[in-house]
Amino acid sequence: MAERRVLLDTGPLVALLAESDGRHRLCVEALASLPPPLFTCWPVLTEAAWILRKQYRPLDRLASAHNAGIFEILSLDGGSLIEIAAIMRRYEDSGVQFADAALAHLADRENIREIFTLDRRDFSIIRLKRNRALKLIPDIPTEPAR
Numbered sequence: 001m002a003e004r005r006v007l008l009d010t011g012p013l014v015a016l017l018a019e020s021d022g023r024h025r026l027c028v029e030a031l032a033s034l035p036p037p038l039f040t041c042w043p044v045l046t047e048a049a050w051i052l053r054k055q056y057r058p059l060d061r062l063a064s065a066h067n068a069g070i071f072e073i074l075s076l077d078g079g080s081l082i083e084i085a086a087i088m089r090r091y092e093d094s095g096v097q098f099a100d101a102a103l104a105h106l107a108d109r110e111n112i113r114e115i116f117t118l119d120r121r122d123f124s125i126i127r128l129k130r131n132r133a134l135k136l137i138p139d140i141p142t143e144p145a146r
Helices: 010-017 024-032 042-051 058-067 078-090 098-110
Strands: 006-008 038-040 071-073 114-116 135-137
Touching: 006 098, 010 024, 010 042, 010 058, 024 114, 038 098, 042 058, 042 098, 058 071, 078 098
Parallel strands: 006 038, 006 114, 038 071, 114 135
Antiparallel strands: none
């Protein structure tokens, strides 16, 4: 059986590092069930640093999480930029952001099929090669339409 690998999106990373975040507990509990390390990329870390900017030493928090083995950073190169741009064009009408497109690219490139994300809007529509959807973790029930 192949090693289980999971991508890490911005929302859970921020929730894990900010105890005041409303989804902190949910993400801590979900993290406990995931195989370390999770995999992410610089665009996600940039978003997280921006969101955490009012926290005490946000880059130290990110570095500590990395040093603790919570996540590894996957590389992106010039070829990755071309692929990420293609994903962003494909989902242009949906407003998929750069970090999300980068994660979708890495999912395809690294053959990763699961993502730890709170972003149901974008990752529920993104499809990988061969029309495959990512498995979204944690399983967050959707609220009924009103």
